[in-house]
Amino acid sequence: MKRLWWIFFLMIWPVLAVIVSLLTPQLQWGFPLSGQSDSPLGGEIDHLFYLILIITGVVFVGTHIALGYVIWTASNRPGDRRAWYTHGNHKLEMTWTIIPGLILLFLAFYQMRTWAEFRMEEAYPEAAKQNIVAEVNARQFEWRIRYPAPGKELQRKPQLDDMYGVNELHVPAGSPVTIHLRTIDVQHSFFLPTMRIKQDAVPGLVIPVWFEASEPGEYPLVCAELCGWGHYKMGAKVVAHPPEEFDEFMKKMHQAQFNDGFAAE
Amino acid sequence: MPFWKTCNFRCCCVPLLLVSLLAGLTGCERVDSQFRFSEETELLAPQAEQAVKQTLVANFGSPDDPRIPVFFPVERGQISLTVADFDPEKPTELLIEKPDGEVELVGKRLELLFDPEDAFDVQMEAMEEEQPNPLDGLDQLTIAGYDAETGTITLTQPLPDVELIEPGLELAAAPNSYLAEGERLYAQHCLHCHGVTGDGNGPTAQYMEPKPRDYRQGKFKFTSTGPQDRASDADLAHILREGIPGTYMPSFKMLPEEQISRLVNYVKFLAMRGETEQALNIEVGLDFASKVLEEELEDVTDPEEIQEIKADFNEELDEFILEVYPEIALFGMLDLADAWDAANDEDAIVYPTTARPEPFGPSVADPSRTSVENGRVLYLGKDAQCASCHGDAGRGDGFQTRQLQKRRDGSDYDVPGLHDDWANPLKPRDLTSDIYRGGRRPIDIFRRIHVGIKGTPMPAFGGKSLTDDQIWDIVNFVMTLPHDKGPTTSHPPAEGAVGMVGNE
Numbered sequence: 001m002k003r004l005w006w007i008f009f010l011m012i013w014p015v016l017a018v019i020v021s022l023l024t025p026q027l028q029w030g031f032p033l034s035g036q037s038d039s040p041l042g043g044e045i046d047h048l049f050y051l052i053l054i055i056t057g058v059v060f061v062g063t064h065i066a067l068g069y070v071i072w073t074a075s076n077r078p079g080d081r082r083a084w085y086t087h088g089n090h091k092l093e094m095t096w097t098i099i100p101g102l103i104l105l106f107l108a109f110y111q112m113r114t115w116a117e118f119r120m121e122e123a124y125p126e127a128a129k130q131n132i133v134a135e136v137n138a139r140q141f142e143w144r145i146r147y148p149a150p151g152k153e154l155q156r157k158p159q160l161d162d163m164y165g166v167n168e169l170h171v172p173a174g175s176p177v178t179i180h181l182r183t184i185d186v187q188h189s190f191f192l193p194t195m196r197i198k199q200d201a202v203p204g205l206v207i208p209v210w211f212e213a214s215e216p217g218e219y220p221l222v223c224a225e226l227c228g229w230g231h232y233k234m235g236a237k238v239v240a241h242p243p244e245e246f247d248e249f250m251k252k253m254h255q256a257q258f259n260d261g262f263a264a265e
Numbered sequence: 266m267p268f269w270k271t272c273n274f275r276c277c278c279v280p281l282l283l284v285s286l287l288a289g290l291t292g293c294e295r296v297d298s299q300f301r302f303s304e305e306t307e308l309l310a311p312q313a314e315q316a317v318k319q320t321l322v323a324n325f326g327s328p329d330d331p332r333i334p335v336f337f338p339v340e341r342g343q344i345s346l347t348v349a350d351f352d353p354e355k356p357t358e359l360l361i362e363k364p365d366g367e368v369e370l371v372g373k374r375l376e377l378l379f380d381p382e383d384a385f386d387v388q389m390e391a392m393e394e395e396q397p398n399p400l401d402g403l404d405q406l407t408i409a410g411y412d413a414e415t416g417t418i419t420l421t422q423p424l425p426d427v428e429l430i431e432p433g434l435e436l437a438a439a440p441n442s443y444l445a446e447g448e449r450l451y452a453q454h455c456l457h458c459h460g461v462t463g464d465g466n467g468p469t470a471q472y473m474e475p476k477p478r479d480y481r482q483g484k485f486k487f488t489s490t491g492p493q494d495r496a497s498d499a500d501l502a503h504i505l506r507e508g509i510p511g512t513y514m515p516s517f518k519m520l521p522e523e524q525i526s527r528l529v530n531y532v533k534f535l536a537m538r539g540e541t542e543q544a545l546n547i548e549v550g551l552d553f554a555s556k557v558l559e560e561e562l563e564d565v566t567d568p569e570e571i572q573e574i575k576a577d578f579n580e581e582l583d584e585f586i587l588e589v590y591p592e593i594a595l596f597g598m599l600d601l602a603d604a605w606d607a608a609n610d611e612d613a614i615v616y617p618t619t620a621r622p623e624p625f626g627p628s629v630a631d632p633s634r635t636s637v638e639n640g641r642v643l644y645l646g647k648d649a650q651c652a653s654c655h656g657d658a659g660r661g662d663g664f665q666t667r668q669l670q671k672r673r674d675g676s677d678y679d680v681p682g683l684h685d686d687w688a689n690p691l692k693p694r695d696l697t698s699d700i701y702r703g704g705r706r707p708i709d710i711f712r713r714i715h716v717g718i719k720g721t722p723m724p725a726f727g728g729k730s731l732t733d734d735q736i737w738d739i740v741n742f743v744m745t746l747p748h749d750k751g752p753t754t755s756h757p758p759a760e761g762a763v764g765m766v767g768n769e
Binding site for chain 2: 141142157159164236237257258260261262
């Protein structure tokens with residue numbers, strides 16, 4: 001019986017945790033299959049994620065080895081005295097406070113550049129600041145998107161020649177783009193899981209969000225803030241076009257937006 | 266003792282685990298749902314009510330087994346077969362023309378697709394000769410076996426010896442499979458607002474303003490078809506994909522094409538079922554609603570006389586149901602099918618006959634003004650009277666929104682303002698809000714004015730009070746209203762304008 005807990009803490013629990021975290025990428029439980037995201041910034045975020053996972057993983061396994069050792073030696077001790085009172089060990093306390101403190105400090109500095117690039121407007125890449133493609137309006141329960149007319153800049157107020165879409169955000173691939181995120185009702189969250197982008201949409205605010213799709217293709221866009229009974233309906237997609245085809249596509253969209261049906265005769 | 270055998274663990278964790286498992290299981294169970302009959306049906310005299318309900322169940326089934334007569338223009342899904350030969354000596358065997366490719370037929374339901382009018386004549390003939398209906402029970406036909414070599418279908422029950430079963434007769438195996446798929450998708454995406462019956466009264470409908478569409482009148486607001494036409498498949502699919510901004514109807518753009526088409530079909534199916542019910546209620550309810558009898562009995566006190574009137578009423582009703590009703594039901598449905606069919610006709614779609622002029626370029630209808638200016642003059646003018654509902658400044662606050670309006674039966678509504686055909690209060694669109702429910706392309710707004718918005722007081726102006734060039738000017742004016750550039754007060758009121766201009 002005494003050994004049972006030793007087996008549990010040293011063998012079952014940490015071994016299970018390591019096995020599961022190794023298997024997870026293959027099972028697609030929210031891990032990227034290849035460890036690669038669909039955007040350059042996402043790669044940095046993945047790197048941070050795995051770094052923290054490895055640090056905490058080593059600490060987790062180490063603590064369990066220590067715990068197992070304590071249980072093992074205690075269960076071998078003769079006599080029926082089970083525990084004794086101790087005031088603690090000052091050196092030990094200092095060690096296990098300072099080391100994690102240093103690790104946290106390291107992480108805090110290490111992630112600063114990535115975080116700033118993602119969230120601080122002044123650290124955005126220059127190209128992202130130049131290339132504001134659309135205004136994304138979240139609402140219960142869809143994404144309404146407003147684009148400026150080809151060759152024009154996005155204005156805060158809707159313009160006569162703006163173009164509109166729903167649940168499909170069209171962007172050029174291979175360069176950073178910015179969207180202006182708004183909500184017309186409650187709080188939503190603009191989530192591009194494969195690009196590691198997540199930003200809440202807050203009533204009354206216009207929040208610039210930049211991202212870059214590495215390759216042309218379709219990427220999921222979902223709402224990551226429980227916004228009401230239809231939250232699950234807010235599935236949409238980002239369509240990244242080859243850069244050389246993007247302008248042509250926007251021109252076609254403009255024609256479709258201002259279709260007067262006459263040519264259809 | 267190992268920890269999983271301790272009392273603590275057993276007493277607390279095991280029941281908890283079981284309870285959560287059970288809760289998970291019951292949560293996924295399918296709720297048994299049925300189509301609801303309309304209030305008018307419930308108010309018919311009992312025998313009439315029975316007849317109408319039977320017609321609906323026989324022709325449209327239930328949510329678990331949705332079905333629709335083949336003459337309705339709905340893609341209901343089926344394996345199409347053709348009779349090659351039928352020998353009345355062997356009534357359980359049917360020779361078919363071999364279908365292309367392999368088909369799984371055994372165990373499937375089989376429908377004989379008679380011409381509905383011919384089948385009707387055969388049944389009526391049998392009734393007049395007081396013979397049993399030869400086509401009775403044919404909706405229960407099931408394929409027991411199929412010999413692919415010879416193309417022989419064996420049936421679970423014998424076929425009647427009628428001339429209708431002849432070479433060339435079309436058959437449908439496994440009918441209504443698309444409808445069943447549509448029902449599943451509808452239950453998943455639409456039912457919680459639009460309701461099982463499509464009456465716009467699902468569980469979440471109570472939280473909504475405006476109310477979810479009630480399909481049962483067959484009226485869909487935003488169509489590309491003429492003012493009297495039903496909605497085309499493309500119209501319904503367009504609304505599913507784009508959603509309706511300004512309402513709770515979201516976009517279902519992420520659904521694959523095939524699922525959108527199943528949903529469109531199922532919505533049409535619900536509309537047709539509802540319209541059939543409504544049409545029958547009008548036909549039957551005129552003479553045989555419960556209140557007709559009540560009115561007849563109102564001033565009668567003599568019990569014998571009451572009995573007599575009741576007997577007369579019932580006798581008349583029985584005769585009606587036996588002799589007149591089947592015809593009304595069948596031809597009512599055939600008319601309805603034609604109407605829906607016409608909506609998918611290329612000719613039904615409204616296109617402008619002229620191109621849209623530049624908003625700030627000269628108007629075609631009145632070259633002395635720019636298009637937007639002329640649009641404003643028309644907007645305020647007598648012919649279109651847009652301002653009477655939408656307001657002088659387009660804010661949806663015209664004087665009609667403060668007037669008491671009349672119901673279809675001539676009585677006043679309880680609250681002032683406009684109402685739709687479902688008697689819900691309705692606000693005219695605030696044209697400065699930059700929200701266009703039926704779509705914001707120029708062609709969308711053109712059609713809103715040309716064919717109107719069905720089921721609402723927004724009339725169709727096309728071809729009657731306005732020319733296409735004039736409509737384009739109004740479209741241009743309306744499109745500039747939400748923007749700063751739009752002209753508001755810099756021009757004097759137009760000649761013959763209704764109301765004041767620029768009272769903002």
